[in-house]
Amino acid sequence: MGLNTENNQNIKVEKYSPITKIFSKLLPKAESDIACDNDVLDKKELIECINRARNDWINANREFEYAQNDEIIDYYTYKIKACQVRYEYFLKLAKRKGITYK
Numbered sequence: 001m002g003l004n005t006e007n008n009q010n011i012k013v014e015k016y017s018p019i020t021k022i023f024s025k026l027l028p029k030a031e032s033d034i035a036c037d038n039d040v041l042d043k044k045e046l047i048e049c050i051n052r053a054r055n056d057w058i059n060a061n062r063e064f065e066y067a068q069n070d071e072i073i074d075y076y077t078y079k080i081k082a083c084q085v086r087y088e089y090f091l092k093l094a095k096r097k098g099i100t101y102k
């Protein structure tokens with residue numbers, strides 16, 4: 001499958017497309033997510049971030065199942081991957097810090 005990268009170089013990306021504006025209003029960043037973005041987390045906070053990231057990943061998969069519009073399907077596809085990466089990041093961080101959870 002040959003990819004024509006020359007055509008892609010000339011494409012301008014809109015920083016705030018209409019879809020981005022809609023999603024930013026519908027899905028504002030929660031204050032609890034801001035706490036998880038910090039690198040300095042204690043054991044309890046890190047476990048909460050892991051659980052929250054896992055729940056976000058599960059919810060994104062569930063929402064994907066009910067998406068009907070092509071743009072919304074694309075959105076949830078990227079959201080699922082982002083949630084997965086975020087969850088894996090927190091798991092690696094916990095492992096690096098020697099934190100275990102039963």
